[in-house]
Amino acid sequence: MNRASFILRGAMTAGAVYGATAVGPFVSNAFASGTSDIEILNFALTLEYLETNFYKVKGKAVNLSGEAKALAAEFGAEEQEHVGALTQAIKNGGGKPVAMPKFAFPVTDEKSFLKLAYTLENVGVGAYNGAGPSLTSKALLAAAGSIVQVEARHAAAIALLTGGMITPSGAFDTALTKATVLKAAGPLIK
Amino acid sequence: MADPNSTDAAPMGVVEQLARDDVERKRFLKMAGKSIGSVAAATGLAAFISACGSSSSSSSSSTAAASTTTATAAPSATGDLAIVNYALTLEYLEDQFYDKVVASGLFSGTTLATLKLFGSEEHEHVLALETVANKLGTPAKKPVGKFPLTSAAAVTKLAATVENLGAAAYLGQAPNIQSKEILAAALSIHTIEARHAATFNTLLKLSPTPNGAFGSPASMSTVLAAVKPFIA
Numbered sequence: 001m002n003r004a005s006f007i008l009r010g011a012m013t014a015g016a017v018y019g020a021t022a023v024g025p026f027v028s029n030a031f032a033s034g035t036s037d038i039e040i041l042n043f044a045l046t047l048e049y050l051e052t053n054f055y056k057v058k059g060k061a062v063n064l065s066g067e068a069k070a071l072a073a074e075f076g077a078e079e080q081e082h083v084g085a086l087t088q089a090i091k092n093g094g095g096k097p098v099a100m101p102k103f104a105f106p107v108t109d110e111k112s113f114l115k116l117a118y119t120l121e122n123v124g125v126g127a128y129n130g131a132g133p134s135l136t137s138k139a140l141l142a143a144a145g146s147i148v149q150v151e152a153r154h155a156a157a158i159a160l161l162t163g164g165m166i167t168p169s170g171a172f173d174t175a176l177t178k179a180t181v182l183k184a185a186g187p188l189i190k
Numbered sequence: 191m192a193d194p195n196s197t198d199a200a201p202m203g204v205v206e207q208l209a210r211d212d213v214e215r216k217r218f219l220k221m222a223g224k225s226i227g228s229v230a231a232a233t234g235l236a237a238f239i240s241a242c243g244s245s246s247s248s249s250s251s252s253t254a255a256a257s258t259t260t261a262t263a264a265p266s267a268t269g270d271l272a273i274v275n276y277a278l279t280l281e282y283l284e285d286q287f288y289d290k291v292v293a294s295g296l297f298s299g300t301t302l303a304t305l306k307l308f309g310s311e312e313h314e315h316v317l318a319l320e321t322v323a324n325k326l327g328t329p330a331k332k333p334v335g336k337f338p339l340t341s342a343a344a345v346t347k348l349a350a351t352v353e354n355l356g357a358a359a360y361l362g363q364a365p366n367i368q369s370k371e372i373l374a375a376a377l378s379i380h381t382i383e384a385r386h387a388a389t390f391n392t393l394l395k396l397s398p399t400p401n402g403a404f405g406s407p408a409s410m411s412t413v414l415a416a417v418k419p420f421i422a
Contacts, residue, residue, distance in 0.1 A: 085403075129378055133374045139365070141364055145361045146405045146407065147405075149361055150384075150405055154388075154399070155385065156388035159385075170311065173379075
C-alpha cells in the first residue's frame with residue numbers, strides 16, 4: 001500500500017456522524033468528526049489527483065472525440081487547479097501533501113470513459129459534501145465548497161452528454177462516508 | 191407548518207428586509223458591500239492560500255480564523271434561522287418559477303421533463319427548509335414571484351441566471367452556518383443547484399463551469415438585490 005492509499009484508508013473513521021434527526025432524512029452521512037483538516041485535504045488531494053490523471057492521461061489514451069474530448073480537456077485543467085490549490089493549502093497549513101499515486105482505470109473507449117467520469121465526479125461531490133461539516137476552518141470550508149460546486153457541474157455536464165441522471169440522488173446530494181468513497185475510488189489506485 | 195397565529199411575532203424575514211425603508215436598506219447594502227469584497231477575494235485559489243494559516247493544527251488559530259470569517263459576514267449575523275429563511279425565500283421563488291415555466295407551454299419533450307424534475311427538486315428544498323425553519327423558529331413568508339416568460343430562449347437564460355445565483359448563494363452562506371446538521375443539508379442542496387445551473391449553461395452552449403475551477407460565492411445582499419425584480 002503506498003502513501004496515498006494509506007491516507008485514503010487511514011483517514012477513515014467509522015460511523016455516520018451528524019444526527020439525521022435534526023434536519024430530516026436528507027442528510028444521512030458525513031465524515032466522522034475528529035478528522036483533521038489536513039487529513040481531509042489530503043484525502044481530497046488524492047481524489048483530485050485521480051480525476052486529473054483520469055482526464056489528462058486516460059482521456060488521451062482512449063482517443064476521445066467531439067464534445068467528450070472538449071469536456072475532458074476543460075475538466076482535466078480544472079481538476080489540476082484543484083490539485084494545485086489543495087497542495088498549497090496543505091503546505092501552508094503545516095502538512096505534507098500526499099504524493100500522486102499511480103492509477104489504473106478500467107476504461108477502453110469513449111463510452112466506458114464517460115461512464116467512469118460520471119461515477120468519479122459524483123463520488124467527488126459526495127466526498128466533499130461528506131467532509132465539509134468536519135472542516136474546522138471556515139475559510140477551508142468556503143474553498144472546499146467552491147470546488148465541490150465545480151465537481152457537481154462536471155457531473156451534470158457528463159450526465160447531459162451521456163443521457164445519465166443529472167441529479168442521481170434526487171433533490172439532495174448524498175454525503176458519502178470515507179468508506180464509501182474508498183470503495184469507489186480505492187480499486188483505481190495501484 | 192408554521193402556526194398562522196404566530197405570524198405577527200415572526201422575526202423580520204428577508205422579503206420584509208427588502209421592503210424596509212430605503213435609507214435603512216442602503217446602509218445595510220453599504221455595510222454588506224464591505225463584506226462582499228472580502229468574501230469575493232477569498233474565492234478559489236486565493237482562499238486556499240489565505241486559509242492556510244487557519245488550517246494549521248493549532249486549534250486556537252482556527253478558532254480565530256473562524257470567528258473572523260463569521261464577523262466579516264455581516265448580513266448573516268442573526269444566525270442560522272436567518273440563513274435558512276434566506277435560502278427558503280430563494281427556494282420559494284425557484285419553486286414558483288418552475289411551476290410557471292412548466293405551465294407556460296413554451297417547452298416540450300426532454301426539456302419540459304427536465305424543468306419538471308428541477309421544479310420538483312426545488313419543491314423538496316422548500317419542504318426541507320420549512321421543516322428546519324420551524325425547528326429554529328418561524329419560517330419566512332412565502333414571496334409572490336413574477337417572472338418574464340416571453341420565449342423559450344429567454345426563459346432558459348433566466349433559468350441559468352436563477353440557478354447560478356442559487357448555487358452562489360448557498361456557497362456564500364456555507365461558512366456562516368453554525369449547525370453542522372444545517373451545514374450538511376445546505377451542502378446537499380448547494381450541489382443540486384450547481385447541477386441545475388450546469389444543465390442550463392449546457393443548453394445555452396455556455397461552459398458548465400462559468401467561473402472556472404472554483405465556484406464563486408455571492409453575498410446575501412448581492413443575491414437579494416438580484417432577485418428583487420422577481421418579487422411582486
